[in-house]
Amino acid sequence: MAREAIVDVEGESDFSLENLPYGVFRLRSDARAQIGVAIGAYVLKLAACAEGGLFDECHAEVFSAAAARRVFGQPTLNAFMELGRPAWTEARRAIQTALDKHGSGFALLREAFASGEANRFLCRAEDVVMLLPVHIGDYTDFYASLQHASNLGAMMRGPGNELMPNWRHLPVAYHGRASSIVVSGTDVRRPRGQLRPDEADEPVYAPSRLLDLELEVGVLIARDSKRGEPVPIGQARDYLFGLVLVNDWSARDVQKWEYQPLGPFNAKNFATTLSPWVVTLEALEPHRVAAPAQQPPVLSYLDEGEQRSTLDIALRVLLNDTVVSRTNFRYLYWTLEQMVVHHTSTGCNLRCGDLLASGTISGPEPSSYGSLIELCWRGTRDIVLDDGSTRKFLLDGDAVSLRGRAGARGRYVGFGRCDGRILPATEEG
């Protein structure tokens, strides 16, 4: 039976007592960024809790009260992430106990509740503005879904040549743009860009007509690795702090014209949207499942052996409130651990706060494709919305929302929302 939280948590909430994701927010009335944990429709204020003694009973050698005050007093999660898994586990245990209605932790919170002063430690989610949860040094986007790579390959190179020869041997990736990463709820302006319409000989600089979304999941890297020292596969999981949803907005017409030979650039660097709550690997651990078998076998530096596994996270894409795709994180061919290992395989160093995104997650069914270019099969099929209208690519005013959750009603481990609305292109300056 699910534990009961000190505040009401609706059965449909993504933020059950099993979840406890970390985020950075500010009160609407206050410019100061602070760290919080989501619980139902509330946010636990961790700086206030640390000052109030929530972490005083933690094992000081792994997570001292002083460390708690320091890391939860920051405007990003980076300092907390750098402490490593033993500290995260200890912090999670303390927070879960404090929020458990029948738990015994953090007397001050219980007293505050009894005396009607809970707002010292808790605020309502509707009273906060979410911010980016981490300082992201570098952002890398992978291409780890077999179905997505096959779909795009089939469109570009025709059936029989879906996958490049390297695809099953390494997790293909490219470097993304960190400056334009924004938090859920930020409007996205339709980009102008250089593109060459199919019917034209010469390129033009014009608003993108093929604006797309990409449903992805990103992992935030917990710690620095050393330059020149690849991370061994057995240590890769230690680098994973938690997951967010990622919408890698893509201008397909810009991409088609620009991407040879160095890959996508302006087609993707105008905006990337993250969900604000970081769902920890700890919270997702009960939802670990077998990962797809890899054929042919991978090289030994990428071979996970018995450890190979993934996470069962149901994902959805909503376009103007119509669910246009249902897929799952577990479909990914390459695991997060393999991404860490391959990323560092030549000696590239990771830093605490780096974002590694999965690439578009498409499942085997057409209804489980994670981008519009796949759902409309390059413009040859209509996507029908609940209001009767149809889409191929995004129109001005369209609202996209990504969702994801593991578990079952009453104890969901979910991500909340990853939302963005399309603003019309500006007049050319």
Next chain:
Amino acid sequence: MAREAIVDVEGESDFSLENLPYGVFRLRSDARAQIGVAIGAYVLKLAACAEGGLFDECHAEVFSAAAARRVFGQPTLNAFMELGRPAWTEARRAIQTALDKHGSGFALLREAFASGEANRFLCRAEDVVMLLPVHIGDYTDFYASLQHASNLGAMMRGPGNELMPNWRHLPVAYHGRASSIVVSGTDVRRPRGQLRPDEADEPVYAPSRLLDLELEVGVLIARDSKRGEPVPIGQARDYLFGLVLVNDWSARDVQKWEYQPLGPFNAKNFATTLSPWVVTLEALEPHRVAAPAQQPPVLSYLDEGEQRSTLDIALRVLLNDTVVSRTNFRYLYWTLEQMVVHHTSTGCNLRCGDLLASGTISGPEPSSYGSLIELCWRGTRDIVLDDGSTRKFLLDGDAVSLRGRAGARGRYVGFGRCDGRILPATEEG
């Protein structure tokens, strides 16, 4: 006639009184990072100078003494860069006057010299360790040399198909890796990586056999642009603070196997070396020359009209002290201003401290190619060094040094050194 500096400056020095590049250093005896200006074989300590009143006579509305103390007290140049061109011009004028033997500025420095206490404000370059000059948020690498793109295209796709159809229409670029940017003098370990030898059917994870250098010039971006708002071509120059030399180390065998369809990733993300002294656009202004004509004409958002120009900077590559290439910045087909404009054309925002590198700079003659893969023409020609040995790609222990300078003896505006030595690959873990 050249002005004379308060300290002896050798005629061959890159750091004449006309140059005055900014850098970040620490004394060998001290961990603290500080900002300096190079003059001959000396470094002017700007925090001490600001405290000592060097900037007290500046026009306070563009560069106040308080602002000078604040920005020159930082461990990076970012805060100074953000002040903008009027402040840079004012700071440069004050520094140049102070260092001019026959100038009248900064009495305290003259007094310190007279009383043998110049080390309050100046230290010897040999007593400092140079550090990265800026916090780099994002690093972008362009592909702006017509000859380089043509050479690589000819090798990959054969004569007649050298250039992709987009190449003359837009400055091709990809996002690079910021975490592995290192300062001149940092050793570079030969990467292992996944590659498929020409003679093999299957890939292996092995030390790169085709380790290369790339001679590039990078520009450091001075200020933030707004997400969603492309920078107009007429404003692009305001975003340029100064230039550094860039060695974009590249593992060609890794690159060949991995780069389709999303571009280079592990082949280039293991290390990128910068020269430590940032040569300002102000110092280079007397060396402005016409830029190559562009045919066909570019789209209007990229059209510089009468403003179109570039810089005459002679560049060299030394391999174990043999000059293996002599080229020039002015050969680049795309200007730095066009790079800024195209980068932001879809609304991608730049941030103060971003690095935009030019891509390998190759001139029209084989002796002016900026990478070994071009100099050895994909392994078909030997590169002969002064010691009689030959190279195609880099061997363990090889020392690479990039150099660049504008102007003439006694008033060079140069970059100093951009050095790196190859360490052998580590044993596989």
